[in-house]
Amino acid sequence: MQHHHRAAETDAASRPFEAELGRRLVPNENVLATLQVDLSDALQFTSNLLALTSARLLACTQGGEWREWALAPGIGLRLLDHGGVGTLELHDDRNRLALWHFTLAINPAAQRLVRQFELRIVQIAHGGLVPHAAVEADALCPVCHSELSPDTEECPVCARAQPPQPSTWVLLRLWRFARPYRKQLATGFGLTLASTAATLVPPYLTIPLMDDILIPFQNGKQIEPGLVLLYLGGLLASALLAWGLGWARTYILALVSERIGADLRTTTYEHLLRLSLDYFGGKRTGDLMSRIGAETDRINVFLSLHALDFVTDVLMILMTAAILFSISPWLALVTLVPLPFIGWMIHTVRDRLRTGFEKIDRVWSEVTNVLADTIPGIRVVKAFAQEKREARRFYDANQHNLQVNDKLNKTWALFTPTVSLLTEIGLLVVWGFGIWLVSKSQITVGVLTAFIAYIGRFYGRLDSMSRIVSVTQKAAAGAKRIFDILDHVSNVPEPAHPVHMERVQGAIALRGVGFRYGSRAVIKGLDLEIRPGEMIGLVGHSGSGKSTLVNLICRFYDVTEGVIALDGTDIRRFAVADYRRHIGLVLQEPFLFFGTIAENIAYGKPDATRGEIIVAARAAHAHEFILRLPHGYDSLVGERGQGLSGGERQRISIARALLIDPRILILDEATSAVDTETEKEIQRALDNLVQGRTTIAIAHRLSTLRKADRLVVMDRGEIVEVGPHDTLMERQGAYWRLYEAQARRAEEDAQAAGVLPEALSHSAHPAGQS
DSSP states (O other): OHHHHHHHHHHHHHHHHHHHHHHHOOTTOOEEEEEEEEEOTTSOEEEEEEEEESSEEEEEOTTOOEEEEEOOTTOEEEEEEETTEEEEEEEOSSOEEEEEEEEGGGHHHHHHHHHHHHHHHHHHHTTTOOOGGGOOTTSBOTTTOOBOOTTOSSOHHHHHHSOOOOOGGGGGGGHHHHGGGHHHHHHHHHHHHHHHHHHTHHHHHHHHIIIIIIHHHHTTOOOOHHHHHHHHHHHHHHHHHHHHHHHHHHHHHHHHHHHHHHHHHHHHHHHHHHSOHHHHHTSOHHHHHHIIIIIHHHHHHIIIIIHHHHHHHHHHHHHHHHHHHHHOHHHHHHHTTTHHHHHHHHHHHHHHHHHHHHHHHHHHHHHHHHHHHHTTTHHHHHHTTOHHHHHHHHHHHHHHHHHHHHHHHHHHHHHHHHHHHHHHHHHHHHHHHHHHHHHTTSSOHHHHHHHHHHHHHHHHHHHHHHHHHHHHHHHHHHHHHHHHHHTOOOSSOOOSSOOOOOSOOOOEEEEEEEEEETTEEEEEEEEEEEOTTOEEEEEESTTSSHHHHHHHHTTSSOOSEEEEEETTEEGGGSOHHHHHTTEEEEOSSOOOOSEEHHHHHTTTOTTOOHHHHHHHHHHTTOHHHHHTSTTGGGOEEOGGGTTSOHHHHHHHHHHHHHHTOOSEEEEESTTTTSOHHHHHHHHHHHHHHHTTSEEEEEOSSGGGGTTOSEEEEEETTEEEEEEOHHHHHHHTSHHHHHHHHHHHHHHHHHHHHTOOHHHHHHHHOTTSOO
């Protein structure tokens, strides 16, 4: 309701703009796209209009002030986003012409406007005709016209609005995991067939019991004990045989289904680990955990119990129908009267269940997402006293889950009793028709009794098969979510014929490197040569592309333009795992796994000896504090290293990088999250780490890069300056401005804290420069 209310407000606000816009159009001028800009220059909510026509870009403020710019080659419209705020920047070759801000809620509309603007500029440059190469047919979604990133397989807007319905046929894809166990499955099927046949023997034996023993006895004939024992022995033998065969069948198929489920979990998890980082950027942890855990369990239960029951039901119905027709064809035909109605109901309800269970899965992921967010971040929750808020989030997600389930249960609650009612009516029809046949002496009482026994089993199996519709649709929904992962192809593919890595020297060359994240260019035309053993410092404002460049060098993402080469070979020609074994990574927030200190240090080299672990810890200046722990190197580290300080976690991560002895070292803000004293300890550890290695260091504090051979200054995805600290300070360019701004900020902070100017002067210019 709120969504419709906001939409109505937006429509109402845009009507005066549109009326005035229509009056401003000249003959033969068409409106190509409009955008309702909802933030002012001061980032306050407002309502402005941008309109792109075939000749101009027009803008109107809420106060009614209109501005316009003629479209011509050389004019551009750039889309940026940062901190939840989107920005449109109109510029020419030399100057910025205008700037507009908006919330990311209207980002898809802004992308459409930019795309239409770019296409129109291309049209104008080519005399009104768009060259084939300029039109990317897959750049916009054909349904909602939202911008699509180059590697997108489906439109994210459409995927959220209208999720695809899971088909029951997706379950057939599980045969890929069942194929290795086909012999056991064939054995299980044979046992199912035999046990089903054994369960059909007792009703058939009731015919001679009734017609040859009980009814003649009522008519005065003596009972023959031997004949009675023969029939009762047959009943007992068939029951024991059915029990034994059923036990063997259930045991074998349960073992097989457990192994299929385990293989499914393992394959999904291994495939998930091979996917590139951009896949995880768009997924919630709780959702992925739910898929690999709950969904595979649901499929496993379906395979071990319900699929087996379904096969048994089908066999029972077919075999029972054959027996019924052999006993009395007319009575068997009457038995089938409810079948068309039951089939129609199953078909109708199945479609509702299919979409319902898919929605339930997505809603249940919301519940697990709250848990996955809150439990790892429990310290932040408690620090800001947000327990009630998180409890409310969980309550809302749980209530949403309850509402979706209640809606589906209304359909299911009506379906099941209706099927039961139809089967009871069918049984009533059989009784009535059977009694009429007995009165006409066309069948005996024993035949009718056996028929009723078979009918009970027949309709019981029909009822069971109708119930399996629910679990089948649940399993299909779960299988679809699993195969959504398995069908996803990594954007960092393995080479078909990888180049074997000989001894790595560590020379890195970046030639014409460009990278786009979705529709946004993050790195543009970047060239850089890094010599073996050289230490490079990456500096620049936040958002300048430093971390993205490091991610490209680590091959967490692949470049969209240009080449990154190691020792003269394109890194895309190396096997990913072989390449990354030569890279040591020390992050701003080191991640430690639950386990011992020794296990965390040896994570990159699990077969390391205790001596090698201790040598790495000594070099990382971690040995002393580790020995102070209750169990030394065998002390358990809590989840994410909660039992250690930030500096201690960082030194363990440095020891982890030292142990694998990498030729290339990446330091991503390795000392930004610690105090000055701890920074000195970490810096001494880093001095040991960087020796003889090609090092790329990102640092917010420029003082930590005092030993870098060269500094690379980045701005908006481009390199603007390269050189040693002294040279860049003499130029008084971008680096000098960064350095001076940081020095002034340090001075202001020191004055506020009461630090003496002498101490400040020493700390503000650690590289010996003033």
